[in-house]
Amino acid sequence: MKELSRNIRDLCNHPWKRELVFQDRIKWNKLWTSLDAIEDTQLAIDSYLNLEDFSSNNGGYLFIYGVMQALNIQQDAANNLLSALYDKTINFKTEYPDLYQIREHRNNSIGHPTKRGNDKSFHFIGRASIKKSGFTLASYYPKTGETSKFEDINIIQCIETQDDLIKNILTETMGKLESDFQKHKNKFKGKKLADFIHNDFHYEFSKLYENVGRDYPLAGMNFDIICEGYNKVKEGIKDRYFTIEALQGVQYTTQKLDYIFNRLKRDLIDNKISDEFELSIFIDALESNFKELQEMIDEIDKEFE
Template sequence: MPEIDELTRSIEKRIKNIGELEDSVRGYINTTRYQNDLLKDSDNWNQICCSLDTIDDTLYSQQDYLSAKYPSSDGLKYVFTYGLLQALFIQQDAMRHLSEAFGIEFQLTDRLEEIRSLRNASIGHPTKNKTKGSTYYNYISRMSLEKHGFTLMRSFDQGNNEFIDIEIYPIIDDQLKDIESSYKILSEKLAEADKVHREKYKDNLLSDIFHSSMSYTISKVAEGIHSPHGSNVTFALSMLNSIQKTYKKFEDALQERGELNDYTKYDLDEYNHALSRLKDYLAGNASDLCDSDARIYYFYIREQHKHFEQIASEVDDEYREKV
């Protein structure tokens, strides 16, 4: 059937496109700078995640409906039909709730409204379906049930009857067209928000916080440990103060950008602890530390600094590359 083959290809393409749009939204919400903010409202966060998963799940159901062999038994025919129509209904709600979570109004098109009405009549409330002032009693014609659709008989207003031929493939294709359109609006909004954020900081580099003399500053701390006479110790303490101020500025800059994740915060806390312990040692306030302890702390400070320089460089590269 050429028409069915064409619709199948169209549906598969739309499912692929929606999958790519979903990836872009997931990439946004899983980026530290946005995830930290979104997690402040756990209900909204769960609404986003649940909606994304539900849309994805319903796409699987539609994909498998196309590829699966339609059952020969009447009971399973109903299960297939009920399941597919319910998946369409759930998918619409999930797209609406996903949009809502990001402050975007999701408008049901006339076609989506029609699909909801067909679902309600066929499997939602078939035994007493009130619509526009009339009450309908709906019957799926068992003998008409097939993978591509079925005939629905509707009785209403004391003996009036109508017959509706419901075609499944056009319904799936039309719905996915509107879902794709709504997903695209959301994806573009998030991409624009991300661009604005990057533009704000792209010329304010984290790497610049670690000034070119940082290696010299750190090396002077070593002199206070290895040659601990008065002037060396005093100078080493002033260098440690300078390093602490630099790292406070680095942490604040990460926090402002929303780039301070739990792992980096943990590393920074450890680094600041090492700096404080060395200051106590050089000031004579750490009787529990010996020269070997101080040298180990110094080695950690010197080497771990490279780790933070790498973090700064990676964040800077990301901001410059994607603006």
């Protein structure tokens, strides 16, 4: 359970999924609270399993109330996890009848024992029956005339059943996340961001430097070539991760590059200033930060190979 939950966390924290879910803050918070609740309730359930045997006189009611509630919360958390990721709601009664039965045991015994279904039934735990392995639940149906019944609830079996089925839900969830990510990556198969950068723009950068000390007539054209490649790279990153902000390092580098491009457009291309040192420094900064972005692009291309 813990490993499955951790794997789902890791993939949901991947920039591709994180940015997609983060656009809806309700789903974002539902996702992480659901994962927390799945793990936290498992801690509670494991603590129950590690208890010594008990009776009603030494914590039995508290332990039973706690573990039955933990089982119910864990099911709700799994349900809400799917709701956050896929807008899916589990119908426990039809899809997971064994989990539904556990929910009914919880509702009857510690959830709503004094009034179920608009006075349809009433329930109580037999005090003398309480032990770690379970308890006897008495049920009465005065409104419907159904026969009263006494049912032995095996808590250990409930825990084992739920463990298997919640693991199945998490495994299917992880499988769908991996499948969705692979489909997303396949859209960019054979399409590298590095292809937008022709020969690392060595020639184009050299012509920018030439425009510092003299008026090089094609400086604007070479500047535009670099800008066009840069903008295509940014759009390619957005296509892969939905926003530039998904990758903090890329975001910081592109913010600097945006500023440098604007300054050079103004001071080197449109209305060239006379300060050759300042122009050279800005071209140096453009080339340096562009190389830094290229290294990031190479990592992105590897991930989407």
